Amino acid sequence: MKWITSTTIKQWADTRSAQGLLPELILRLIRATLTNTSNIRFSNGDAVHLTGWxxxxxxxxxxxxISPGISLWECGVNANPLQKANEDYNKRTKDPLKYDKASATFVFVTPRI
Incomplete structure (x- = not known):
């Protein structure tokens, strides 16, 4: 069995492929965890450059x-995750793209420490 360490994840975050694969990894983890979803969508691969959540x-x-209901996700592998999270939060607070931000949960995911 191959073990993945925090060092492995940190090194992976520095690769170009991590940007497109992180959302796919999160999607797979969510699907493996949930038994009942009515809607799930994650952009991955080349689609990570499209606008939207x-x-x-x-x-x-x-x-x-994360509580049941709607959760809206942003992913980032940037070297400065706090800055990226704040930028995404501020951008989506100003324009939640037709979602009711009062009834949704904002989630930011990064492989960084």
Missing amino acids: DGVVESADAIFN
């Missing part, structure tokens, strides 16, 4: 520690 999940179940 990186991921949208509507679920009657909690995802990890």
